[in-house]
Structure formats: structure tokens, C-alpha cells
Amino acid sequence: MNAGFLITLEGGEGVGKSTQVRRLVARLEAAGRRALATREPGGSAKAEAIRGLLLSGAVAPFGPAAEALLFAAARVDHLDRLIRPALAQGTIVVSDRFIDSTRVYQGIDRRVEPRFLVALETVTVGATRPDLTIILDLPSAVGLARAAARRAPSAIPDRFEREALAFHDGLRRGFLTIAAAEPDRCAVVDAEASADEAAERIWRVVETRLLTPRSSAP
Ligand SMILES: Nc1ncnc2c1ncn2[C@@H]1O[C@H](COP(=O)(O)OP(=O)(O)OP(=O)(O)O)[C@@H](O)[C@H]1O
Numbered sequence: 001m002n003a004g005f006l007i008t009l010e011g012g013e014g015v016g017k018s019t020q021v022r023r024l025v026a027r028l029e030a031a032g033r034r035a036l037a038t039r040e041p042g043g044s045a046k047a048e049a050i051r052g053l054l055l056s057g058a059v060a061p062f063g064p065a066a067e068a069l070l071f072a073a074a075r076v077d078h079l080d081r082l083i084r085p086a087l088a089q090g091t092i093v094v095s096d097r098f099i100d101s102t103r104v105y106q107g108i109d110r111r112v113e114p115r116f117l118v119a120l121e122t123v124t125v126g127a128t129r130p131d132l133t134i135i136l137d138l139p140s141a142v143g144l145a146r147a148a149a150r151r152a153p154s155a156i157p158d159r160f161e162r163e164a165l166a167f168h169d170g171l172r173r174g175f176l177t178i179a180a181a182e183p184d185r186c187a188v189v190d191a192e193a194s195a196d197e198a199a200e201r202i203w204r205v206v207e208t209r210l211l212t213p214r215s216s217a218p
């Protein structure tokens with residue numbers, strides 16, 4: 001059986017994560033690999049319920065630490081119910097957001113105490129860390145314009161989309177800082193290109209880093 005891998009796609013609002021998760025899973029399946037698309041917060045029934053609370057803004061009055069705890073609670077259920085069982089069966093799990101979103105949104109923007117977040121991440125994910133993280137990068141204004149164009153005219157922007165541009169610039173810097181600090185795990189992909197071109201770039205990274213067996217030294 002092929003090994004399962006955990007691939008995460010990260011980045012700010014509207015950079016194209018959901019689009020590229022779908023495309024990557026389709027391409028993996030076309031290449032004969034078992035693959036599963038999922039997302040955070042969410043991915044399992046209980047985690048999806050928590051997602052509703054978080055994105056509605058109902059948890060915000062409890063403060064940033066409480067929000068971090070709820071993102072972690074959703075992640076625990078997602079890992080237990082969906083990610084770990086799939087990996088154990090050799091499936092390649094592709095998640096729209098994971099630990100780096102907590103590091104950036106709760107850590108950098110909401111200024112949750114770093115030691116609290118490190119401890120929370122350790123107890124939440126344990127050894128189940130991403131094998132590869134694709135960080136989709138583009139100017140924040142472009143991402144927000146894409147997110148706004150996607151929304152139905154009558155729909156209200158969610159709590160995160162309502163934030164100022166400076167907030168989104170901070171997120172972008174946060175993701176790029178993680179990528180620079182963990183180059184073995186992370187690859188930055190320019191997401192300003194067309195969806196087709198971005199998908200091709202992502203595929204090249206996945207093929208090179210995960211799917212191509214390394215030749216052993218002579
Ligand atoms: N490369 C691209 N060029 C232009 N538009 C794109 C591109 N990729 C995605 N889009 C469009 O931009 C919008 C946002 O894309 P998508 O939902 O994939 O982003 P996201 O990063 O998952 O967003 P969010 O973080 O807000 O959930 C969608 O309408 C999508 O069709």
C-alpha cells in the first residue's frame with residue numbers, strides 16, 4: 001500500500017485554497033492515488049458545527065484564547081474522525097488550512113500567548129504533522145477582491161473578510177515567515193497566476209517533494 005500523506009494548503013482570504021484543494025485531489029486520483037479533500041475549521045461533523053460558531057462571530061466576545069481553544073477542539077475531532085483513519089489507509093489527505101492558520105490568525109493577529117499556542121498545537125496534533133504545506137501567496141487586495149466577487153450580492157461578508165487590509169497584509173507576512181522558517185515542510189506558490197497555472201505549479205511541488213521516490217546513494 002502507498003503511504004498516506006498529509007498535505008495542507010494555507011494562505012489568506014481568497015487566495016484560491018479551496019479551488020486548488022479540489023484540483024490537487026482530482027489530479028492525485030487521476031494519477032492513481034487515493035486522495036481526500038477536507039478543510040479547517042471543519043472536515044468532520046462536530047468540527048463543522050464548531051466552524052459555524054467561529055465564523056458567525058459568536059465566539060469572538062469570549063476573546064482570542066477561547067477562539068484558539070475552539071479551533072483546537074475542532075481540529076482534535078477532525079484528526080480523530082477523518083485525518084488519521086484516512087492516513088492509516090494510505091490516503092493522501094489534502095486540507096484547506098491547518099496548524100499554520102492558527103499560528104498566523106490566533107498567534108500573530110489575535111496575539112494569543114505564544115507558549116499557550118505551542119502547547120495547544122502539541123497536544124492537538126501530536127505526531128500528525130503536515131508532510132507538505134503549500135502556501136498560496138498573492139497581494140491581500142487581490143485575494144479580498146476574489147473573495148468578494150465570489151460572494152452572492154445579498155450575502156454578508158464573514159467576520160474575517162470584514163477586517164481591514166492591514167490585517168490581511170499581516171496574515172500574508174505571517175504565512176511567508178512560517179515558510180521561510182520551515183523550508184523543508186513549506187513551499188510558497190505564487191497564486192496571482194491563473195488557476196490552471198497555479199495548479200500546475202502545485203502539482204510540480206507535490207510530485208517532486210512527495211511522489212517521486214528519492215534515489216538512494218550509490
Ligand atoms: N487563480 C485564480 N485566478 C482568479 N480567480 C481565482 C483563482 N483561484 C480561485 N479564484 C476565484 O477566487 C475566489 C476565491 O477562491 P477560493 O474559494 O478557492 O479561495 P480560498 O482561498 O479558499 O478563499 P477563502 O479563504 O475565503 O475561503 C473564487 O471565486 C474562485 O473561483
Ligand SMILES: Cc1cn([C@H]2C[C@H](O)[C@@H](COP(=O)(O)O)O2)c(=O)[nH]c1=O
Nearest residue numbers: 039040041071097098101102105106160
Ligand atoms: C483553521 C483556522 C481558520 N481560521 C480562520 C481563517 C478564515 O478566516 C476562517 C476559515 O474560513 P475559510 O473560508 O475556510 O478560509 O477561519 C483561524 O482563524 N484559525 C484557524 O486555525
